[in-house]
Amino acid sequence: MAGSTPEFAIKADAIDLPTAEIGYWRVVWRRFKRHRVAYVGFFFFVLLLLAVIVGPYLAPYELDQVSLSERMQMPSAKHWLGTDELGRDTWVRIMHGGRVSLAVGLTVGLSTVLLGGLIGIVAGYVGGVLDNLLMRLVDMIYTIPRIVLLLVLSKLAGPGLLNIIIILVALEWTNAARLARSAVLSFREQEFVLAAQCLGASRWRVMLRHLLPNSLAPLIVSATLDAGAAIRAETTLSFLGLGIQPPTPSWGNLLTNAATNIFIAPLQVFLPGLFIFFALMSFNLLGDALRDALDPRLAERGGK
């Protein structure tokens, strides 16, 4: 490889590229650290993640441990967040539900960006008929109201963790695809792409080694916001009885379950929603902070 590469390319590799790359991420990290909002968001996120991982083991109850003598209790030293209508411990159930809801959010956030990013980069770089077809598909998914597709698809697929993840990814990759495509279009004609092409890089190499790293900034922000959107969609669907269904707990179906006893135990309705709110909040804060850190030009327009 080295023998056949022209000399100037080796020089560029050895001197210019590494410093430029490290420099960018170091600057990003510095800006992220300076961002107060980032701390709050990150703090909440880590706290939630730790809670759902460790949380169930902190209380001496099983997920489905019924205790009919302790139905719908208020919080106490024995049951930190009280109990539901069958005397099951709410803390344990919310923590287990959080595992499901957060797992959906993180998986969907990551997958939409991988899938959408790839599709967007290919569409932007290859162009032509393929680009046209893919973008009409994106428009299509945008035009049909999200709630219609969510209801129909989740009814068709049936309940289940994997099904809901697939449906959400299938609907939400469009954001990342648009972002990646417009990023690629903006530097498709730039010199570094031309240089790579001239050096004989294959299409895939240009897309994965040159275009992907340069489109990463909007994609990372999109992943964070998509994860939040996924949690919102999953909890909404589960609340409507279509997403995750009992006995598997999710923040959404815990809420539905508690809502039937809203007059007797309103606190049990409040608590799962509070955790959904914390999760959405932390992802939105993180998304905002990351957007500011990754691209200071965007920070000016998006409010504080």
Add this chain to the structure above:
Amino acid sequence: MFLYVFKRLLQIIPLLLVISALIFGLLYAMPGDPLYRMLQDIPRLRPEDYERLRKLYGFDDPFYVQYWKWLWQLIQLNPGYSREYGQPVFDIIWPALKNTLVLTVAAVVIGKLLAIVLGIFSAVRQYSIGDYILTAVTFVAYSVPAFWLGLMLIIAFSVKLGWLPTSGIVNSELTPGSWEAIVDWMKHLILPVAVLAISEIIQVQRFMRSSMLEVLRQDYLTTARAKGLSEGVVVGRHALKNALIPVVTIIAVTMPRVVGGSTVVETVFAYPGMGRLLYTSIMGNDFVVAMTVVMIIAITVVFFNLLADILYGWLDPRIRYQS
């Protein structure tokens, strides 16, 4: 301009066809055909009878034949009968449509107006305490799921205070048309309208603020002030006109989202509108109703998207559409 609108209207037709075929196909693929559910309650029915009826009603036709039959009926404004209620689809949809229109129009008007006023306030008093509080509140509220907000309002105003009803739309004990009935109906509306309006405010307030801030920086406002115009006229007349341009577009584009929002809100409050009908008809395999509701929603969405584009060009003379 006229040609542009005409062209866009022509593009809408294939778009609606593709959407309807897609949703029809998804519903078609669902297990359990309508006939099977309908005949479950008749014990004397033999499998042969079931097959015979399937043939009679055309449920064994391939997808495209069924789709075409459905489409042809819809074009003649005869969408069929609801399986669940045994009534013509329109008889079920009209009351729901009326209820949803009341709910969404009230929420949209209140929500958008408040959002615009609050946005102007935030921009004019940038970095004041009021602006900080508003910005913080809208950011926090953005992360509150609508169904939870609805349930919290129920807990506060129905469970704790007992002021407002939890769900539904009418109290059957009151004589229809009487004062009490009208007051009661309004009381039923307050909470669902509030939840929808709050989500409207969250969506639009930030846009109004940043759009206004951008306009306030421009030179022509200094000119207006230099002419000796009062600040109220400068902001309210000169700045507002230009600041509203992007906001109007955002409003038109986000209108279809009201549909999604109202599905959740109507379900939480058991409000008998289109959103709830969409939900119950899909859940109950009432496909003819579901398809008609989906088509009405799709037409609304497409219409508002077109409206957004037209308004944008009309309000901003710098944009010209080539026909």
